[in-house]
Amino acid sequence: MGRRESPLDPSAGPVEEFAQTLRNLRAAAGRPGYRELARRAGFSAAALAAAARGEQLPSQAVTLAFAQACGGDRTEWEQRWRLAAAAVTMQEEEEGAGDVTSPYLGLAAYQQADAGWFFGRERLVDDLLRQLAADRLVAVLGSSGSGKSSLLHAGVAARAVGHGLPGLAGRVRAVMLTPGADPMRSFTHAVLQASGRRATPSADAPEPDITEAAQTLERTPHLGDGQADGDLLVVVDQFEEVFTQCAAPDARKRFIDLLVSARRPGSRVRVLLGIRADFFARCAEHRVLAEALREATVLVTPMTAADLRDVIVKPAALRRVTVEPALVATVIAEAAGQPGVLPLVSHALRETWRRRRGKAMTLHAYQAAGGIDGAIARTADHFYAALPAPHQDIARRILLRLIAVGDGRRATHRPLPRADLDGNGHSAETEVVVGRLAAARLVTVDDDSVQLGHESLIDAWPRLQRWVQEDRDGLRIHQQLTDAAKTWHGLGRDPGALYRGARLALAEDWAGTHEPHLTSEERAFLTASIAAQAEEAAVTRRRALRLRHLVLVLTALSVTTTVTTVSAVRAQHTITRQRNAALAQNVAADVLASQNSDRPLAVQLGLAAYRMAPTVQTRNSLLSALTPPRIRHAKEITSIALSLDGRTLATGSGDRTIRLFDLTDHRRPVELARLPTHTDGVFLALSPDGRTLAAGSWRTLGSGNWDRTARLWDITDRRHPAHVVTLPGHTETVDSVAFSPDGRLLATGSGDHTTRLWRIDPQRHPTHLATLTSHADGVYTVAFSPDGRMLATGGNDDTVRVWKINDPAHPVESAVLTDHTDAVESVAFSPDGRLLATGGDDHTTRLWRLDPPRLPARLATLTSHTDGVYHVAFSPDGHTLTTAGDDRTTRLFDITDPARPVELAVFSGHTNAVTSAAFTPDGRTVITGSWDGTSQFIDTDLHRTLTRACDHARPTITRAQWDRYLPHLPYRPPCP
Structure with missing residues (x-):
């Protein structure tokens, strides 16, 4: 809306050719603006403009609406669309459009090589780089599926290697690893691989030193840069594997000590840990690590x-x-x-x-x-159904082997060596299935290991969830058996590591029905355990010895527990807060979804979420739930107007009525009168004395013509309004009307690119004073300054124009504001006349200082709306600005310092674009109008609104509703 269309090449393909025919049809209809087409067609201006842009074939519905709005024949254009759609399908088949590499990686994490495709985490990457520059050991904490791996690889590591760390000189070299079952070996392997040396460390290789690792990489020709102050960045992804995969506590401690040593003086190493949030408390088990991470932890929050x-x-x-x-x-x-x-x-x-x-x-x-x-379930089910029956069994076994099932903790992914996937010797068939799983991106494969494509597959694929639940105990037994067998082999088949007693009995019982699933290593371990138990003779002595050992261990644990309790409690509190924040965000989304169908339930859910995690998001969702519609029209509300005394509200609607309401009691607006209109939408203004109503008009229903007049109504008797006069002269629709502060002037803006000034004193004999012709396209908004000496106009040419009207018969253009990049939908002066607010289809609201008026200065640009801004208005004290737009939100901003506006609240109660907003004279309420056909009354005293939330919360939320939205939390109704 407002931008000039780029030229098309009809020979470039069927899409471009079809778009050109639409443009030709619009040109033959006199080139009506897309905003005007939207009113005729019933589709948004953006959808209609996109249809003629030539980037994609529009839907049939949009095409027919576009054609009919321009006077085209429906049958003819339906046939044109079918031919174009067939041509597009043929072109795609010929060109093989689906073969172009996808810029989206699906379940796979982004690696350093994918940094060019990685978006959305720029601010978090900057925060982490600054944190790494300040601290040599930093943890990134986030839930599964929050994008930690991609952030570490494609975000932080790629930026650090390419650009270094903020404020520090020297090139950064990066080593990437996951701990696995043997973290020290994984570290050595990663360093050797990065240096280009032998990538597989020998079994008797000495344990690495982190400083020596940095020096090794610096001496490597293709990595070293000759700068003595360059740092080594060690990125440990999925750090929680030191707790889930590494079964040896000593090995775990050595690895953590190695990483923490990066903090010692003179170190040239920086360590970045990626930790799943529900494992953060485990870090407190290592006191030095807990202390290091106390002030160096960055939380990965959900994306905005x-x-x-x-x-x-x-x-x-x-x-x-x-x-x-x-x-x-x-x-x-x-x-x-x-x-x-x-x-x-x-x-x-x-x-x-x-x-x-x-x-x-x-x-x-x-x-x-x-x-x-x-999408994931559909892809995975399609893959599984396409497998032959024997391969389906193998796929199920492989996928379940890649899942770790813990006591009381949700299932997680579990990387395994490829050799451990096949326990029955069918290696060729297993490799075929692994290859097909990898091709479907359900698993990822490297040289010697396999893991799930992403942990989210477990929750997103119902079939896999069902498999896990059906054999959860068996999976746990097999998982423990695998870990125990590896530990036994790692310890040189030490008899002390064999199973005994109840664990052996459970494993034997499970193996009796799952023997083909055992690997040779597991089978040998189980056989040795059975033999060892049979040979044990001195059961009593060994039991007593074990009891004495247990007493010593418990004594040692009690001492250790005393030291670590404080850190563990703090970590647990952190995890609880993070869990509550995530759950509260989910509930806040449910509030927005249910507020129109069950508002009392939405209020109680919003209140529970806000008390659990008092964030901006939870507060906004609660405020939205507390703002019910007060007025309803059968169709969209196109405009509202509020009298200066706040007693009278006028609403204009696509249901072809203007309605007048008495607002003595805001909670119960009383309809006074209905004024029939000859159009299906109007733009309204009330005179300062509240006695005259002005109405501009949209198109006339039922024909290709539309009304080009403004009309005045005498509403002195609010129950019996009387039409007074019709103002002619415009050659297209009248899209905006406004009274001067003294009520003697009326401005009308039109799609004919002009603004007209009228003297309406007395109202029954209006006089045309002047026509303003500077705009190059339709004029969508007009507003007088509080002193009546200036007029601001904005329109579809993307400009705002400020006029001096000291002599209304001879207006003088004072300034032109050109910062907006799309149509300007609304302008408003502050009560003192020193500020001007403008809202546009470029999704922005802009604040200007008009001192002096001929040299306006831009103070701030508000960018929080995600679609066009349709209305702006100042509060009576000038300290608050409200904006409303096509993103279905109404927003409040504190503009006490207009150069630094602060967003106070976002109200999302409407289900369609918000077209109008007005403050009541006391500034305590904002009244809105929306294309959803409703008007809401928003209380600007946010604290009072929140404290009275329970006034709107009956009946009380039931236990079943609570358990549906707030599972795992005790039933505590917020408004008992």
């Missing part, structure tokens, strides 16, 4: 809507492919604030990429792929 937009749009843009706005909005709505959702998003986008049409990824393709919740 803006971050997710980058994740969705920017990789496709690098392939010169666009992402349909509806797809972007849908993915953000489903994923925003959700912990652990990133791999699901990436996989869904990868599958959408495979189904794209031409140069565009569409919402239809995303839905066909199954969306965030269903």
Whole structure:
């Protein structure tokens, strides 16, 4: 809306050719603006503009609406669309569009080589680099699926290697590893591999020293840079494996001591640990590590809507492919604030990429792929169903072997050597299935190990969840047997490491029905355990000896526990807070989803989430739930107008009525009168004395013509309004009306690119004074300054113009503001006339200082809206600004310092674009109008709103509802 269309090459393909025919049809119709087409067609201006952009074939519904709005024949354009769709399908088959490498990695983590495709975590990467520059040991804490691995590899490591660390000289060299079952060996292997030397350390190789490792890499020609102050960055991904995979406490301690030694004076090593949040408390078991991480831990929070937009749009843009706005909005709505959702998003986008049409990824393709919740399950089920029956059994066994089932903790991934996947000697068939699993990205494979493509597969694939639940105890027994067998072999088959007693009995019983699943190592361990138990004779002596040992161990543990309790408690509190924050974010999303269907439930869920984690998101969702609709129209509300005394509200709607309400009691607006209109939408203004209503107009229903007038109504008797006069002269729709502060002037802005000034004193004999013609496109908004000496106009030419109207018959253009990059939808002066606020379709609100008026100075740009800003308004004291827009939100900003606005709250109660917003005279309420046909009354005293939340919370939330939304938490209704 407002930007000039780029030229098309119709010979470039069927999409471009079809778009050119749409443009030709619009030109033949007189080039109506896309905003005007939107009013005729019933689709958004953005959708109609995209149809003629030539980036993707529009849907049939959009095409027919576009054609009919321009006077085209429906049958003819339906046939044109079918031919174009067939041509697009043929072109895609010929070009093999699906073969282009996807810019989305699906379940796979981003590596350093993928840094060019990695988006959305720029601020977090900057924070981590600064933290690494200040501390030599830093932990990155996040839930499974939060993108920690990608952040470490494609974000921090890639940036550090390419650009160094902030404020520090010298090149950074990076070593990447996961601990595995033998962390010290993994470290040595990673250093040798990075240096280009023998990548497999010998069994008798000395244990590494972290400083020597740095010196080794510095001496390596292809890594060293000759700078003595360069640092080695050791990135330990999935650090929790030192607790889940490393069975030897001594080996675990040596590895942790090695990493912590990077903090000693003179060290040229920096260590970055990636830790899953629910394992952070385990770090407190190592006192030195807990102390090191006390002030050097960075939490990976869920992505914001803006971050997710980058994740969705920017990789496709690098392939010169666009992402349909509806797809972007849908993915953000489903994923925003959700912990652990990133791999699901990436996989869904990868599958959408495979189904794209031409140069565009569409919402239809995303839905066909199954969306965030269903894409992985659909891919995995399709893969499994395509396997022959014998290979299905092998695939099930492999996948279950790659899952660790702990006591009381959710299932996690479990990397295994490839040799451990096959216990029955069918190595060739196993390799075939592993290869197919890897091709489907359900597992990842390196030289000697296999692991799940991502832990999220466990939760996202119902079939795999069912397999785990069906044999959870058996999986745990097999997992413990595998670990015990490895420990036994690692200790040189020490008899003391064999199973005995109940553990042996459980393992024997399980092996009796799962013997083909045992590896040769596990089979040998179990056989040796059975033989050792049979040979034991001195049971009593050995038992007494074990008891004495147990007493010593317990004594030692009690001393150790005393030392570590404080750190452990603190860590547990941290984990609890993080769990509560994640759960509260999920509940906040449920509040927004349920507030229109069950508002009392939404209020109680919002209150519970806010008390659990009082964040901006939970507070905003609660505030939205506490703002019910007060007025309802049958169709969209296009405009509202509030009298200066706050007693009268006028609402205009697509239901072809203007309604007047008495607002003596805001909680119960009383309808006074209905004014029939000749159009299906109006723009309204009330005179300062509250006696005259002005209405601009949209198109007339039922024909290709539309009304070009403004009309005045006498509402002195609010129950019996009377039409007074019609103001002619405009040649297109009247898109905005405004009264001067003294009520003697009326300004009307029109799609004919002009603004007209009228003297309406007396109102029954209005006089046309002047026509302002500087705008190059439709005028969407007009506003008088408080002293009546200035007029601001904004429109579809992306500009705001300020006029001096000391002599209304001879207005003088004083300034032109050109910072907006799309149509300007609203302008408003502050009560003291020193500030001007402008809102536009470029998703921004801008604040200007008008001192002097001929040289406006931009003070601030507000960018929190994710779609067009349709209305801006100042509070009576000038300290608060409200904005409303196409992203369905109304926002409040503190502008006490207009150069540094602070967002106070976001209200998301409307289900469609918010078109209007107005403060009551006392500034305590903002009244909105929306295309969802409702008007809401927002209390600007946020504290009072929150403290009275329980007034809107009846009936009390039931236990079943509580357990559905707040599982694992005790039933505690917030409003008993």
